[in-house]
Amino acid sequence: MSEEIEGTKTTEETVVNDQNAAWLSDNSDSPLAVLKEMDDKVTSPEKVEEAKLKARYPNLGHKPGGSDLLRKRLTKGQKYFDSGDYNMAKAKVKNKQLPAATSEKSGGGEITGDHIPTPQDLPQRKPSLVASKLAG
């Protein structure tokens, strides 16, 4: 449902519960103190989730939106040692996806990427690109 301009509900809840917390904190041994703890947890589902995460990963950095996360975003993608490494990896993937084509062209189903290819092993031409299934 839509909300217009007014603050979110969570804000109101937080204010009320903080007031409760102050009143209850004097009686730390009483059952009311237990209720106070429950109150705090009920306040914000986000904070509950945060507590869960911190419990599972105690070493998680304190700057979640900071440099680490952003830098991971900026350098997305698998790093290869060099272009040779990249081409070998691509050849492996292509061979898995088009097993029939490869065995026809490379005369015996030898897979490039596992050994130094000889001219006989290499496919005569690039395999045809598969058309999109949306156009099928």
Add this chain to the structure above:
Amino acid sequence: MAGAGGGGNDVQWCFSQVKGAIDDDVAEADIISTVEFNHSGELLATGDKGGRVVIFQQELESKNQPQCRGEYNVYSTFQSHEPEFDYLKSLEIEEKINKIRWLPQKNAAQFLLSTNDKTIKLWKISERDKRPEGYNLKEEDGRYRDPTTVTTLRVPVFHPMDLMVEASPRRVFANAHTYHINSISVNSDCETYLSADDLRINLWNLEITDRSFNIVDIKPANMEELTEVITAAEFHPNQCNTFVYSSSKGTIRLCDMRASALCDQHSKLFEEPEDPSNRSFFSEIISSISDVKFSHSGRYMMTRDYLTVKIWDLNMESRPVETYQVHEYLRSKLCSLYENDCIFDKFECCWNGNDSVVMTGSYNNFFRMFDRGYRQDVTLEASRESSKPRSVLKPRKVCTGGKRKKDEISVDSLDFNKKILHTAWHPQDNIIAVATTNNLYIFQDRL
């Protein structure tokens, strides 16, 4: 709550078509990465992770059935981008099409811009339905005739042929982005366009590929001080000097290119104040804006962050004028969503033709529509089960706790692998295109 449908009390959405394979084993290349109608709505383009573009064309309404809107059938398909290898960084450059944007039509041909992480291409899609026959020096099969056998001259004549749709790359705009391109946007002047990556925005002339002007640069001198990245950018629909860009911190900056050549200083900064006591580990991540879209009128803009859609009045920077909860029930699942990376999913959003309804996707192949005027919202599902021709889509409901009513689905049963990130709305009619992982659904209102 959920009325008959978004778009007013009387709109009922019906299944029209679905494109793509039915099998559950989805090849990565078939994952749809962008969907876009052209300016007339006659053409619908999709891009996928395999770098391919498929364009559908709406058939003309038949005279026999004036009540039925034309179906969308394949018009053209081509390989737009191929995988490349960045030798300097030893990183692969994915061929995935991040965005497609159509140019307004100026002549018989259609033009679109498609981009992957590094390179933008201008494609011309043209029709050929005639071919010349009767050359003097060539046979019909193309072999050259012996000139000594030519005794008379004739004028070649055009004869009709089967329609052929050809796509050719007319411009390649390369090597201008160090980081990954997330947005492209054609200016209303139809001469320039912008491309935005994580830290910079460049301005291009559609005719010139060897030069690009940098108009925004938020890269800090010391990368350790990096606090936010650009997540989306768009030109204003009718003010050619104005554009906006959104950030991973939930802010939107509006820039005026008349103010200076480098628009690092914003003209307006749109940011909703946050209650500091509510701040959690997840706050910044879920406030990251994944999409920004101007309304057709140019008066408003819409932003999408992880849990909400917000409508901003360009005249008011202090807070949005409307906020719609897309899937608030996920707030108590943020820990798991962080662990499975779903919290980083980038949902897009779109306006309908008259800016009265907005739409965005969610999980479990659900998508949501919010009617701004009637204050109604509805949740619909794109699934094979509701794919009978012209069957009306039933509103769906997620049960957040307590007793689950019949036909409701509980939050824990939602399939987070079935996400609808990309949706598009026809510029005039109530026709929508909704992309699931590898299928494209077309729905229209019941006439």
